[in-house]
Amino acid sequence: MRGTQRNILTVVIALLALQLGSLVAPAYACGCGAMIPDRSERIGVDREESAVRWDGRTETVVMRFHVHGNARRAAWIMPVPSRADVTLGDPALFDELERLTEPEQRDRHYFWPREGDWPLDDTYGDGAAAAPPGAGSGVGVVGRERLGPFDVARLTATDPEALGDWLRTNGFELPERLTDALQPYVERKWEYVAVRLAPQEQGATLYGELTPLRIRFASPELVYPMRLSRLARTAQTLGLYILADHRMEPRSPIGGDRPEVTFAGRIERPEHAVAGLAGGAPVQLTALEQKFPNPARIDDDHHLRAVADTPYREIAYTDRLLTLGGIPVWLLTAGAVLLVAAPACVRMARRRSRRAAGVRSTA
Template identity: 35%
Template sequence: MTSGLHTDGGAANYSRGMRTHIAVRLAATAALLLSAVGFGAFAPAAACACGGVVSPGNSATVHDEVALAGWDGRRETIVMRLALESGTDHAALIVPTPTPARVSAGSAGTFPELARLTAPEIVTERHWFAGDGGGETSAAAPPGRGPTILEQVRLGPIEATTLSGGSLDGLRNWLGANGYEMKPEVTATLDPYLRENWSFVAVKLTGAGTLTGALDPIRLTFDSDRFVYPMRMSRAAESPQTVRLYLLGAHRLQRTDADAGTQYNGVEFAGRIGDIEDQELRELTGGGNDYLTELSVGIHHPASITTDFVFAAAPGDETYRRRVTDIEYVELFGFPAGTVILGVVSLAAALVLFAVVRVVRRPS
């Protein structure tokens, strides 16, 4: 058999010959592995989707970011994992939250579990011919007043500090004195959050060496009167941003913020999940919040960002799972059967035609 592959999202068709068949299966495997660690090529412009990456000389880059978020109507939890490449031991991340967050270690098994639960359905089709198929705001704080340190925890190679209050200058001074070096354009993105009395989680590496690779997930829990994911710091990014979010709720979720209509929002999975092996994921799905919406967001022009992501229930709970179709071609003598049969028929027709012509031209 030879085979190809297409998806129901209108992706380009693959599939010509056995070499294509092998390439397709390798590509499908790679796609599943990427799903397990999140996706998106994030700009090293001192910003990632959830906040600001800070380091001397912009030597830290977030290659991949993926987050799981859930909200019970009062309290929100965000579990995030970043793949970081850092040429310094002073790399750090600033994440805004509506109220002070409690920070704890996340489970390393959460995101592989999510990848398993949302993996695409693979179906097989048999074809005879090659090429078939396709497929509210408050007054600002007095200038120079520094933030209040509410909590500081060590989680493996990172230190997380929860900060609240202060002015922009005061926060900038605290960050600079504590190893968080930020470019002016990134610092400017903190001001709207300060004016709205948001808090911040400052996360930095504590080891003496550099770090390259995926950090263990960290869990942020905070009170909130709406389901929100911080995005406004990404205005400082210099290249397009891509975000993958797993959203838990009682129903299917969609974005309702003002920027939603100007950015790409693709649903990768929607449905209720069960048979959960990861303990952290089981805890977050308690109380009926077992409907999972996997959303991929593309932001071509980060400078146009005006809001954070805000989520609310979608009009309906329609389920969706990506479908990958593996096309197998029936073969005869190592070639697609339809092509062989068509060739035989064409040859037979040619012979018959040749015989008829000879009879017609035969002298009387």
């Protein structure tokens, strides 16, 4: 008995250690940027939501993070192919996009009772189950402004070390792995949006849902920076809403699972937040989900291309026991069979009774 208790205690301690480890694990990369806390603090990203609008010339990315940890401040870096304008995003945008892309609800009926249905349970139910700026050498500060809780700097950098100098000047340490990951952007002469995140309340930590940031830059193609996510130490999930003239899909999985389209369709009359991002015009909306079980395999940014505007919406089924007037159809069927069979059974019983009587009389 003591051995069993000791084993249970060991499992509980291991689970607690695993849970605590997930709360303080460093998140050097998340989605299309790098999140860097102070050396003594930790920050993790529970979910990153991104909405992208591309009109063929200009790209606008709106990002919202759900974070946890004990960091009182952090730096976040996003590479961009050209000079960027940064403003605060509309918090209502993602709620509207979720409503527009939510699955169609349908009922799916079954005939025979299942667990939870009478008589397989004590009570009758319908069996419903829904499916589921300082500066360092080589760094140019092209703009700096305060946006709500964010201190935003727009930078150019001739080498990753120069960007690291800027971060150190502003109180952050650039991880060595991130320096290497930035090299391809330096070679392509991309610029950076560097953001210092800090709660407006004195002494508060970065936790929960952060205010969205809206980043706008010129781009001849629809590109979503993902290369820095290869530094993540745990599996990553990308959720991406794309608003363009046509349905857009990634050219390749870039080291992750195959991207899954969860919605595709034309929005003729977008609501105010979506309309603000789409410029007030009808727009083709595509929603993508992609998993990266091994982020180290990410080898490029997402380059998206136009495909056929075939509409698609997921269907969420609710399984329900087939009923008629509130009575299970299987019970009505069984009752009907019994009603039909009862007279035949009575006749057969009478025949057997008469035969038995005839045999007794002969004897």
